[in-house]
Structure formats: C-alpha cells, structure tokens
Amino acid sequence: MLSDELTLLGIETSCDETAVAVVSNGEVVYSKTISQVDLHAAFGGVLPEAAARRHLEVLPYLLEGVEEPDLVAFTAGPGLLPALLAGASVATGLAKGWNVPLLGVNHVVAHLAAVTLEQRLSEPVLGLVVSGGHSSFYLIEDWRQPALIGWTYDDAAGEALDKVGRALGLSYPAGPVMDQLAWRVHERIPLPLPLKSEDSFNFSFSGLKTAVLRLINKAPREVLAASMMEAVADHILERSRRVLKAYPYKLIVGGGVSASSYLRHRLSQEFGDRVLFPSVGLSTDNAIMIAWYAKMLIDRGVRPSFCVTPDPDMETGYACE
Numbered sequence: 001m002l003s004d005e006l007t008l009l010g011i012e013t014s015c016d017e018t019a020v021a022v023v024s025n026g027e028v029v030y031s032k033t034i035s036q037v038d039l040h041a042a043f044g045g046v047l048p049e050a051a052a053r054r055h056l057e058v059l060p061y062l063l064e065g066v067e068e069p070d071l072v073a074f075t076a077g078p079g080l081l082p083a084l085l086a087g088a089s090v091a092t093g094l095a096k097g098w099n100v101p102l103l104g105v106n107h108v109v110a111h112l113a114a115v116t117l118e119q120r121l122s123e124p125v126l127g128l129v130v131s132g133g134h135s136s137f138y139l140i141e142d143w144r145q146p147a148l149i150g151w152t153y154d155d156a157a158g159e160a161l162d163k164v165g166r167a168l169g170l171s172y173p174a175g176p177v178m179d180q181l182a183w184r185v186h187e188r189i190p191l192p193l194p195l196k197s198e199d200s201f202n203f204s205f206s207g208l209k210t211a212v213l214r215l216i217n218k219a220p221r222e223v224l225a226a227s228m229m230e231a232v233a234d235h236i237l238e239r240s241r242r243v244l245k246a247y248p249y250k251l252i253v254g255g256g257v258s259a260s261s262y263l264r265h266r267l268s269q270e271f272g273d274r275v276l277f278p279s280v281g282l283s284t285d286n287a288i289m290i291a292w293y294a295k296m297l298i299d300r301g302v303r304p305s306f307c308v309t310p311d312p313d314m315e316t317g318y319a320c321e
C-alpha cells in the first residue's frame, strides 16, 4: 500500500506535552495536545516521574474515539526516560491490541520533518532544532538517517532562556515572554558571543546564562530578558552563518525556540529564503510531526517493527535499525 493511503497514529510524550495525532491519506485528520506546564511551573523545569504519570493519565482521554490505524508511531527518543517509557508502553499496547505495526521515531528529526507537511522540499537540506532540550544542526541527505553535525556543549537554547527567565521572575516557560520583550524593550546590556573563535557548528548557552545571572539587580529585568533573547539569537545566527557557508543547501529551523518571532525575523532578514520554518503551531511539541515523520520513513522503505526500546539519547532516525 502507498503511504499516502495509510492512516498513521502518532503519540508524543518525550517531555511535558502529551500529544496524539492522526495522519490519514497524507492529511492531518486529528491532533490534540495537552501541556503539563501547570504541573511543572513551580519547579521551573520538568520533573520526569511526574511527567510520565501525567502522560499515562491523559493519553486515554486524548485517544478517545481514535480508531484502528494502519500503523502506530511514537517518540522513541530523545527525551526524559520515564516520559518516553510512558508513551512507548501505551503505543505498544495499542499496536499489539490492534495487531498493527509500530514505529519509534526520533523527536528532534521529527521537528524538522514537519516542514515537509507544509512546504515542498527535496534533500539534501540542513536542519536546526532549537528547543528546550536541544540545539542541534543536521545534514539531511536521507531522512532515514540525518547526520548530526552540531550540538550544544551544555544548555539548550530554550533551557537557557527558561533558566534566566526563572531567575528574573518570569513565568515558565519564559521563552515566549522573552521573545516579546526583545521587540518591546530597546535598551540592551552587551553579552559575550559564545564560542566566537571556535570553528564548529556547536553551541554553548550556559556562559550567556551565567553572564545574565551576574547582572541581576544591576539592570532592569526587562532589559536583561531582552538582552538574553538577543544574545541567544546572535549565537544561533552566527552558527547558522557557518553552516550555510559550508553547505549550499536550505536550512529548516524547528523546535520550540523557533516559534520566536524575533528569532524568525533575524534569520529571515539575514538569510532570506534559504531558511524555512514550520508554522508556529508545528514548531513546539506535537504529535503531527511524529505521525508525519513515520509516514516519510515508510515512504522511504523503512519497515516498521515491534521493537520498543526508548532511548533518551537517541541521535537520529528511528528505533531498531
């Protein structure tokens, strides 16, 4: 059967969003996401065991009315192990019960794959995922096994924004508020550009975080927040410049931080149509991207299996190769 005729159920539980989506005949026919932000807000970060428990509580509700698909896709990694295990166990139970195949896919690559749902795009292409857990560049010559060519040495972009935001007393997650402040506040405190003299595609955000934390009480918090957002964008732009110089391809930018209108503006201003973004709704965690990436893998000859070992450090591709 052609994958365009398949109905694929996607389940996403890698972090603090529980999401279920159905892609049928190449179109999204169902998608629901429940955020756990309220559960973790008091801690300023995500508690893995609490996240897993909440995923197990809300998945039956999100799956209500979902009928037997041709394939169940789920996030096999990377992510928080208890949260991944919750999604994997529900996905396996459903696939076994319905007697349909199961495919565990990579969450980070799925963020990038989501762009092809909305825009025509052929390989080779570059990918950048900037989210709460990742800041990674990929060289995508084959969607089955994109090559990781850049990563963060410490914090992810969103993680650094959220940590600084917490110290500044902003609501969690702080990324969206800092994004708005970058537009509204015009004063800036200069911050160092990370890895300035390192010729690589890697990131480091923790130095920026420390620099801002040292300035708390020495400058208005809105100015510090706007300066941090700008410095994060500067670092992402500088690294993107290197990648786009090294490879003559387009760059897909996905992940929660790519929902930032400030970052999108800066990237588009400098690189024009060499950068592509998913719509804002598809930038943050969702299950459409999981079902869609599974469809792309099937299109490319990947055979689903029943292997369900989630991998918190999964680098690329799909489970059980």
Ligand code: KG4
Pocket: 015, 130, 131, 132, 133, 134, 157, 158, 159, 161, 162, 173, 174, 175, 176, 177, 179, 255, 256, 257, 258, 259, 260, 261, 283, 284, 285
């Ligand atoms: O991709 P995502 O939803 O979850 C992970 O896989 O991590 O990304 C969440 C991150 C958080 O750090 C959040 O602060 C950030 O994305 N974020 C934003 C915006 N929306 C979400 N950062 C800047 N501007 C936004 N509009």
Ligand code: ZN
Pocket: 107, 111, 131, 255, 256, 284, 285
């Ligand atoms: Zn994500």
